[in-house]
Amino acid sequence: MTAHSASWYAQPAEKWPEPKLKGHTIPGYRYHSKEFFHDEWENMWTKVWLLLGREDEIPEVGDYQMEEVGPESILMVRQEDMSIKAFYNVCQHRGARLIFNDLGTVDAFTCPYHGWRWEIDGSLTFALDPEDFPEGDPCGKLKLEPIRCETFAGFIWVNMDPNCVSLQEYLGPIWDDWAPYEIHSWKRYLALTATIPCNWKVILDNFNESYHLPTVHPQADATVEENYKWTQFDMAEEGHARMWMQSGIPSRSLIERGEELLKPGLAWMLEQWDLNPDDFRGGREYETREALQKAMREKGPKMGYTHFDNLKDHQLTDTYHYFLFPNFAVSLWADGFHFLRARPHPTDPGQTLFDNWWYAPAPEGLTTPVMTINGPVERDAEVEHEVFQYLERSLSGLIDQDMGITTGQQLGFRSRAYKGVYLAKQEHRIRRYHELIDEYIEGIRPAPKRSSAIAAE
Ligand code: FES
Numbered sequence: 001m002t003a004h005s006a007s008w009y010a011q012p013a014e015k016w017p018e019p020k021l022k023g024h025t026i027p028g029y030r031y032h033s034k035e036f037f038h039d040e041w042e043n044m045w046t047k048v049w050l051l052l053g054r055e056d057e058i059p060e061v062g063d064y065q066m067e068e069v070g071p072e073s074i075l076m077v078r079q080e081d082m083s084i085k086a087f088y089n090v091c092q093h094r095g096a097r098l099i100f101n102d103l104g105t106v107d108a109f110t111c112p113y114h115g116w117r118w119e120i121d122g123s124l125t126f127a128l129d130p131e132d133f134p135e136g137d138p139c140g141k142l143k144l145e146p147i148r149c150e151t152f153a154g155f156i157w158v159n160m161d162p163n164c165v166s167l168q169e170y171l172g173p174i175w176d177d178w179a180p181y182e183i184h185s186w187k188r189y190l191a192l193t194a195t196i197p198c199n200w201k202v203i204l205d206n207f208n209e210s211y212h213l214p215t216v217h218p219q220a221d222a223t224v225e226e227n228y229k230w231t232q233f234d235m236a237e238e239g240h241a242r243m244w245m246q247s248g249i250p251s252r253s254l255i256e257r258g259e260e261l262l263k264p265g266l267a268w269m270l271e272q273w274d275l276n277p278d279d280f281r282g283g284r285e286y287e288t289r290e291a292l293q294k295a296m297r298e299k300g301p302k303m304g305y306t307h308f309d310n311l312k313d314h315q316l317t318d319t320y321h322y323f324l325f326p327n328f329a330v331s332l333w334a335d336g337f338h339f340l341r342a343r344p345h346p347t348d349p350g351q352t353l354f355d356n357w358w359y360a361p362a363p364e365g366l367t368t369p370v371m372t373i374n375g376p377v378e379r380d381a382e383v384e385h386e387v388f389q390y391l392e393r394s395l396s397g398l399i400d401q402d403m404g405i406t407t408g409q410q411l412g413f414r415s416r417a418y419k420g421v422y423l424a425k426q427e428h429r430i431r432r433y434h435e436l437i438d439e440y441i442e443g444i445r446p447a448p449k450r451s452s453a454i455a456a457e
């Protein structure tokens with residue numbers, strides 16, 4: 001095989017049906033108008049499934065996780081029967097917040113104001129001076145306000161709309177795509193959360209296109225076919241998107257630029273699977289992907305990567321980048337999951353709570369470090385969740401590059417000179433999700449429940 005052979009990309013993923021775009025121009029007010037921010041909250045955020053918690057953070061009865069999204073704080077609590085329930089973190093007496101910690105364990109939630117006791121199932125069992133309430137003892141009458149809550153891939157998802165469709169119906173093709181990876185058993189190896197001075201959509205716009213890879217991340221083509229001509233882009237009817245990049249090979253862009261094909265990143269990858277990079281130099285550079293697939297198929301399950309047996313060959317090496325409407329992006333590999341989430345600020349459209357996390361399998365007995373976006377982490381490490389302001393510390397080299405752009409773009413969106421976007425086709429996933437936001441604001445979405453979803457409830 002020569003370096004110019006095309007056979008390395010002979011395993012196409014199945015295409016999703018292509019939805020029609022309306023041609024949104026994405027004007028600047030969408031990123032800084034308080035009115036638009038309010039419309040998004042009322043009509044979109046409160047009607048979608050949101051990835052909010054992680055099952056393994058709350059393994060025991062009474063364990064809770066508290067997460068914030070916009071003006072809401074949400075409690076996810078492990079129940080006696082080991083199921084998980086979610087509630088708004090607000091006392092039904094006079095509105096006090098019950099919990100201020102991200103994680104903890106309780107017998108019950110005792111309100112810090114007047115001491116009302118809310119059981120972990122949301123029922124009220126103690127109120128001070130119950131005889132003094134003209135409308136009767138609130139115990140047995142009031143409950144914490146529940147939120148729809150389901151789990152998938154080890155994550156806890158909530159939906160503030162009590163009439164929403166099931167999570168599986170909402171996720172559409174993502175559900176089947178992710179199931180073979182067994183992500184529920186993966187462990188978190190990086191947890192950096194920062195407040196970024198830009199609207200949440202500027203960040204998601206960026207994670208919805210790969211057009212910026214050669215310019216913002218010139219280092220990225222070492223192990224990935226990042227040239228758009230060889231990348232597959234998909235958009236689902238449900239609003240989610242997928243980008244498939246073949247990996248474990250040099251990018252074709254390197255040929256166009258006349259650069260060395262087998263760069264150190266790819267050599268490192270080969271060595272991880274006991275392949276000698278020198279065997280692939282001098283014309284065999286494009287055989288690396290197939291060789292990696294073979295080695296991973298053979299050695300992976302013995303190392304504890306038992307889910308490799310569920311994966312197709314291209315899933316062993318390739319990068320699948322998913323966007324889950326509205327605020328979650330992830331790069332998924334056979335052995336890693338780059339978690340990128342942007343949550344809106346409670347009041348300011350110009351700020352975002354951004355999570356840059358990493359998950360990876362943690363098979364028993366495996367001692368090789370996990371390679372995260374922020375460098376290697378020991379497989380048995382206990383990773384601390386760090387929360388900080390933008391620029392207080394690095395979010396990792398690659399993400400710092402992205403945020404340097406998005407924070408500047410937020411400024412550009414306020415300019416009278418910004419007239420709206422002029423998009424390449426490879427950026428159409430951005431247009432698509434903006435059109436979906438409008439469909440929520442206009443009341444076209446959420447679509448009415450399908451009969452199958454109603455029957456399942
Ligand atoms: S506000 Fe919670 S007990 Fe009064």
Ligand SMILES: [Fe+2]
Nearest residue numbers: 212216217402
């Ligand atoms: Fe980027």
